[in-house]
Amino acid sequence: MDAYLAAIAIVALIYILLALGLTLQYGLTGLINFGHVGFFAIGAYAAAILATHGAPLVLGFVAAAFFAGLAAWPIGLVSLRLRDDYFAIVTLGFSETVRLVITSEKWLTNGVQGIPAIPRLFSGLTVGIGAQLAVLAVLLAVTGAAVLAMRRIVRSPFGRIIEAIRDNEDGLRALGKEPARFKVQVLILGAGLAGLAGAFYAHYITYIVPDQFIPLVTFYVWMAIIIGGVGRISGAVVGTALLMILLEGSRFIRDVVPGISEVEMASIRLGVIGILLVLFTIYRPQGLMGDFSRK
Amino acid sequence: MLDRRTLLTGAAGAGLLLSAPAALRAQGGGSGPIRIGALNPITGSGSPYGSGMQKMIVAVAEAVNAAGGAAGRKIEIVAEDTQTNPQAAVLAAKKLIEANKVQAILGTFASGVSLAVIPLCNDAGIPLFHVSGAPALSTPPANAKGLGFRFQATNDRFGRAFAEICTREGFKRPATMAFNNASGIGNTEGFARAWKAKGGQVVESVVYEPNQATYRSELMKVLAAKPDVIVTGSYLADTTIILREWFQSGQNVRWIIPGWAANPELIKALGPDVTEGIISVESISNEGSGAFKLYEADYQKAMKQPGTANTYAAMTWDMMTVLALAIEAAGTAEMPAVVAKLREVANPPGTAVSSFAEGKAALKAGKINFEGASSALDFDQYGDVTPNFGASFVTGGKLVRRYVVEI
Numbered sequence: 141m142d143a144y145l146a147a148i149a150i151v152a153l154i155y156i157l158l159a160l161g162l163t164l165q166y167g168l169t170g171l172i173n174f175g176h177v178g179f180f181a182i183g184a185y186a187a188a189i190l191a192t193h194g195a196p197l198v199l200g201f202v203a204a205a206f207f208a209g210l211a212a213w214p215i216g217l218v219s220l221r222l223r224d225d226y227f228a229i230v231t232l233g234f235s236e237t238v239r240l241v242i243t244s245e246k247w248l249t250n251g252v253q254g255i256p257a258i259p260r261l262f263s264g265l266t267v268g269i270g271a272q273l274a275v276l277a278v279l280l281a282v283t284g285a286a287v288l289a290m291r292r293i294v295r296s297p298f299g300r301i302i303e304a305i306r307d308n309e310d311g312l313r314a315l316g317k318e319p320a321r322f323k324v325q326v327l328i329l330g331a332g333l334a335g336l337a338g339a340f341y342a343h344y345i346t347y348i349v350p351d352q353f354i355p356l357v358t359f360y361v362w363m364a365i366i367i368g369g370v371g372r373i374s375g376a377v378v379g380t381a382l383l384m385i386l387l388e389g390s391r392f393i394r395d396v397v398p399g400i401s402e403v404e405m406a407s408i409r410l411g412v413i414g415i416l417l418v419l420f421t422i423y424r425p426q427g428l429m430g431d432f433s434r435k
Numbered sequence: 436m437l438d439r440r441t442l443l444t445g446a447a448g449a450g451l452l453l454s455a456p457a458a459l460r461a462q463g464g465g466s467g468p469i470r471i472g473a474l475n476p477i478t479g480s481g482s483p484y485g486s487g488m489q490k491m492i493v494a495v496a497e498a499v500n501a502a503g504g505a506a507g508r509k510i511e512i513v514a515e516d517t518q519t520n521p522q523a524a525v526l527a528a529k530k531l532i533e534a535n536k537v538q539a540i541l542g543t544f545a546s547g548v549s550l551a552v553i554p555l556c557n558d559a560g561i562p563l564f565h566v567s568g569a570p571a572l573s574t575p576p577a578n579a580k581g582l583g584f585r586f587q588a589t590n591d592r593f594g595r596a597f598a599e600i601c602t603r604e605g606f607k608r609p610a611t612m613a614f615n616n617a618s619g620i621g622n623t624e625g626f627a628r629a630w631k632a633k634g635g636q637v638v639e640s641v642v643y644e645p646n647q648a649t650y651r652s653e654l655m656k657v658l659a660a661k662p663d664v665i666v667t668g669s670y671l672a673d674t675t676i677i678l679r680e681w682f683q684s685g686q687n688v689r690w691i692i693p694g695w696a697a698n699p700e701l702i703k704a705l706g707p708d709v710t711e712g713i714i715s716v717e718s719i720s721n722e723g724s725g726a727f728k729l730y731e732a733d734y735q736k737a738m739k740q741p742g743t744a745n746t747y748a749a750m751t752w753d754m755m756t757v758l759a760l761a762i763e764a765a766g767t768a769e770m771p772a773v774v775a776k777l778r779e780v781a782n783p784p785g786t787a788v789s790s791f792a793e794g795k796a797a798l799k800a801g802k803i804n805f806e807g808a809s810s811a812l813d814f815d816q817y818g819d820v821t822p823n824f825g826a827s828f829v830t831g832g833k834l835v836r837r838y839v840v841e842i
Binding site: 141142143144147148151240243251252253254256257260341345346347349351352388391392394395401402403405406 | 525529535576
């Protein structure tokens, strides 16, 4: 049981890292990024390819964040000319392009066969829960560091400017600030976090294949931050945790309530999440941790 | 409105609800029922097969319990959904292994799912029975401990069967079209390898992306090479579109399509004119066998459909039966001992048996050889089986099996 809870916690933390990146981009800066999974995929593949070629694992994590951030750079330049829904379409296209490139470039990514046997972190520790707890501890530290860094950002002049970009870009320009540089930086930072999440994911699941990096992942992250509260760091954490409890906790309902088949359960699970999203947007559009001072 | 206090109360309540079953389960103990995990694709792309697969595991478990259980203990099934998605499957498998303490996991479907789940089984030292096609599942690192058992033909063997049928039908200029995933490409590449080994050549091969509204450009590229037959590694939805567009083109060519795509639903969707003469190839269930009759009855009862509608369900039926027999033969649910007995109860020599009850009785007299519903179920050194393949031709809107290919 402990190891199962640890597994859920690990996956939840990976998603929290993704949600933090999106909070930075959408919640704080107002960039509608529908292609988050693309950066996640780049991170996962960068770490997996390096690790399976015998590179030190630490290097894989650095490379994951680096390449994901690098990929965000051109997207950032695009964001200077496109706003809102137009930018959303471009990012969605970007993530699909990443998936197609991964699928097609067999020499590098092994195409649709995927990369099996990615080494686990701390595989030196004895089998059982030891290695898992170590992974959990590292992830907690990384996520904690990301949360702290983001709190610093929000309270810094940089944070005030990106929030101003979200609230009124033209107004900001009128005040003599150039939003371009900030937008690019925010995208690179958020993408770097997603890349890091991807590296953890690859080393945890140990097998990656392009099918895992579909837009649904992006929208899970969106659901999490909408439930938790857009623009709040705590919202990203709480929303993701709640989504994981709903998705995973529902497995146990069948152990206590007999007579529900797995087929029915799968439908109920999706239905509940859908209803929850609708209810949230009607009754609490600012999310669980939403800011009471705003609309 | 929900304030933070109500939320916290709610969260605490949810926490209690989650911890309750854990407390109940802790009382299970070693002499109680043997827990077996049924991990099947209930949702996602495997969903047409998943619930039938799961119900057959449950049905056999009931039959085993009715026959007095295996090694004197009842079997209890814990069912989960993989969502045909590796990440969801890993969490579900963790739950089965850690929270439910299952002794084996049966019935993973997609190759990606099996490849992601098998490291967990290796760690826990429990067997994984799957129906995936990827060749990588046979050998280390995936199957380093010999705990993976495949109840389906590998994609490579499918390809060899396609090549065999091509020779037999006298085709000279085959082309291939593959859905871009491990299984689709595995089929056509397996075919190309086997065909080239026979000295033939493939005139054109195209890999296409899933979920398109039209496949006209891919199709035109293949047809431009003037093949006499097109071999596909495809699924139902894309095959339907491709065949419709091919029929509109009017070019004369034959088709060899895997059985999971060229099935009665395809004929229903396109009508007998379009589908006439299509060759559907599938790993055939062991239809003459006693086990198949028993499976057929179970499937009919659970799903209200004939047993031939779901080849994978016959495989999961066999999984539970052969596992229960191995437990009975080992006299314990300790998995290392049970895995060691799997080949002994499934492979020749021995008294041929078709069900758990029959096998349990025959085990008292000596060695048995379980002849399964899905195949003769003889595991090779990699834990793979070699089913036979049936070549069915669409004739007047019906699939008619003409011959069986052995490879």
